Amino acid sequence: MSSMQQFHQPYVLPSFASAVPESWRSNNAPKPPASSLQTVVVSSLSSSQAAGGHTDISVPLGPSAGIMSQAYIKFTVKTTATNADTARFKGSQSSALALINRYTTSVNGISLDTIANFDQSAGDLLNHCTSNDWLKNDSSVIMGSNVVYTATATGGIGGGAGFSETFCIPLFGFLSGTIPSYLMNGQLNIGLDYNPIARSFQLLTGTGITAIEISSVQLVYDRVSPSQEFVDMVKADLRQGNKFVIPYVNIQNVNLVSQTGSNNLSIGCNYSSLRSVLLSQVVSADYTTAANAGLSVNAGLYQFQVSVDGRLLSAVSYDTVNSPSLCFLEAQKACGRAFDSSISDPCAYLTTNAATSVVARTYLTNNFFAACSGMRVNEQLAFAGTPVSVLSVNWSTTSAPTANFTLLADMQALLDDQGNITIYR
Numbered sequence: 001m002s003s004m005q006q007f008h009q010p011y012v013l014p015s016f017a018s019a020v021p022e023s024w025r026s027n028n029a030p031k032p033p034a035s036s037l038q039t040v041v042v043s044s045l046s047s048s049q050a051a052g053g054h055t056d057i058s059v060p061l062g063p064s065a066g067i068m069s070q071a072y073i074k075f076t077v078k079t080t081a082t083n084a085d086t087a088r089f090k091g092s093q094s095s096a097l098a099l100i101n102r103y104t105t106s107v108n109g110i111s112l113d114t115i116a117n118f119d120q121s122a123g124d125l126l127n128h129c130t131s132n133d134w135l136k137n138d139s140s141v142i143m144g145s146n147v148v149y150t151a152t153a154t155g156g157i158g159g160g161a162g163f164s165e166t167f168c169i170p171l172f173g174f175l176s177g178t179i180p181s182y183l184m185n186g187q188l189n190i191g192l193d194y195n196p197i198a199r200s201f202q203l204l205t206g207t208g209i210t211a212i213e214i215s216s217v218q219l220v221y222d223r224v225s226p227s228q229e230f231v232d233m234v235k236a237d238l239r240q241g242n243k244f245v246i247p248y249v250n251i252q253n254v255n256l257v258s259q260t261g262s263n264n265l266s267i268g269c270n271y272s273s274l275r276s277v278l279l280s281q282v283v284s285a286d287y288t289t290a291a292n293a294g295l296s297v298n299a300g301l302y303q304f305q306v307s308v309d310g311r312l313l314s315a316v317s318y319d320t321v322n323s324p325s326l327c328f329l330e331a332q333k334a335c336g337r338a339f340d341s342s343i344s345d346p347c348a349y350l351t352t353n354a355a356t357s358v359v360a361r362t363y364l365t366n367n368f369f370a371a372c373s374g375m376r377v378n379e380q381l382a383f384a385g386t387p388v389s390v391l392s393v394n395w396s397t398t399s400a401p402t403a404n405f406t407l408l409a410d411m412q413a414l415l416d417d418q419g420n421i422t423i424y425r
Contacts, residue, residue: 033230040223048215051197055217059188061107061419063231065181071171071221073192078213079162081151085206087163088148090199090286090294091123092367093135093346095143096167098123098200098294099214102193105174108186110421112413113173117253119195120404122172124280124296124369125251129335132346142168148204157213166216174248174413181223182231183244185419190219203290238417246413249275250425254405257284258299258397265393265405271425273385273410274374276334277306277393281368281401298368300398301327306372308388314372320364327370328363334371370395383410 046055057073059065077099081087089098103118104111115121126139139145149163156162170176171190181188194200194214201209238244254267258281281299286292298320304327306313320327332338332345347367374386393405412424 034227035230036225038223038225040221042219042221044217044219046217048213049194050214051194051200051212053194053214055192055194055214057190057192057217057219059181059190059219061181061184061186061188063182064225065184066223066225068175068179068181069177069222069224071175071219072168073171073190073217074166074168074220075217076164076166076215078157078164078215079151079201079209080157080160080211081162081209082207083151083153083161085151085208086148086204087151087201087206087209088146088204089144090202090292091119092127092280092294092296093123093139093145094147094202094293095123095126095139095145096169097126097143099194099212100169100192101195101199102191103172104189104191106189107184107421110423112421112423113175113250115172115251115253117255117404118172119199120255120280120282121251121253121406122169124278124404124406125172127367128331128345128347128369129337130346131343135346151206157211162209168220173251174246177246177248179246180234180244180415182226183234183238183415183419184421192217198290199287199294201290202293208290235417238415243422244415246415248411248413250409250411252407252409254407256403258395258400258403260398260400262303262394262396263403267391267393267405267407269388269391269407269409271385271388271407271409273383274308274388274391275385275408275410276371276373276375277391278331278334278369278371278406278408279304279393279395280404280406281397282404284400284402287402295366296368297366297401298324298327298364299401301368301370301395302398303394303396304370304372305394306374307392307394308374308386309390310392313374313386318370320368320370324364330373331369331371334373336375385410 042059044055044057049055088094091098098119100118103115105113135145140147144167151162153161155164197209197212280296282294282296286294301320302318304318318327347363375384377384414422
């Protein structure tokens with residue numbers, strides 16, 4: 001009998017707790033502010049550009065600019081080629097990113113992003129931080145990844161022979177997140193510098209592409225316009241001396257031709273939070289030879305050491321030819337994907353849109369990258385990476401490719417009540 005009584009102990013509700021079950025009451029979570037949504041298209045004032053050209057996009061900022069989110073660039077590419085010529089974009093996943101050499105963003109002259117060799121840095125990030133299926137399916141539609149284009153008699157520039165296609169590319173760095181444009185003053189400027197033809201396209205058959213035209217360049221984004229009451233509340237908080245903080249991942253690229261044997265590079269960074277250093281290598285002739293694919297190769301890499309202010313980050317010994325697993329895993333760790341069973345790196349995928357089979361070790365020949373992680377913790381703290389003033393890299397190869405170093409670092413843009421921006425590195 002006593003064993004049954006233990007299931008009937010009296011229940012005493014603390015006096016400070018509500019007697020009404022949570023599921024029977026209204027939701028106490030903060031309610032979203034009243035707002036409206038509109039997808040906005042901002043056209044570039046620059047004329048159509050040829051290979052090596054430049055496009056500017058300007059977006060007015062201010063109280064009526066709302067909040068910018070989910071932004072991307074849309075443009076149309078036309079070529080001049082002989083009828084029936086075939087070509088695709090260069091790079092490990094041959095996407096429209098190959099067209100862009102330099103990507104910059106600024107607000108009122110304050111530089112936010114300056115990504116040189118954008119085709120390499122953005123391509124490496126998408127190539128190793130997305131999935132096989134996304135690159136094979138979604139990216140083939142959005143950015144022409146691994147798609148072979150065939151010139152037609154009237155499909156090119158001015159109705160002549162060639163091919164034409166419209167692409168959309170994502171934005172990186174500062175504009176990859178949600179931007180409170182209503183708190184800023186002046187203009188947001190986006191600059192795109194384009195690559196030469198030989199660095200943009202791989203000629204598969206025919207005599208070659210003789211001209212390209214990039215037109216109808218537009219910035220497309222969702223503008224969320226919050227209520228005036230919400231805007232006034234945020235600005236009142238800033239007038240108390242507080243700062244609106246916009247965290248983002250800054251991307252920098254350093255490009256140089258390696259020499260056979262040992263190589264050294266020192267970069268003055270002054271980062272408070274270096275997340276990782278990525279290395280991809282392309283045979284230098286691929287940038288100027290139309291028939292070459294521009295793939296990232298290991299080039300017999302047998303040493304890759306990264307030091308911050310004289311302190312070695314990793315003492316791992318590399319042997320990419322005989323033991324690529326260690327190099328691959330360290331690179332995955334730098335991307336936050338070491339032993340992550342939820343997604344696989346696309347590097348084992350054959351670089352053609354029609355292929356369905358996996359080719360052994362295309363990581364070394366088509367999609368190679370090495371990396372070193374600077375992350376000190378896994379939690380999303382403000383600055384979780386490694387502080388560094390001078391970054392030094394020592395690497396050794398058995399050939400002399402062009403080395404592309406991509407540096408990822410946490411940064412913060414601080415907004416004051418006057419709409420001014422300060423970049424904290």
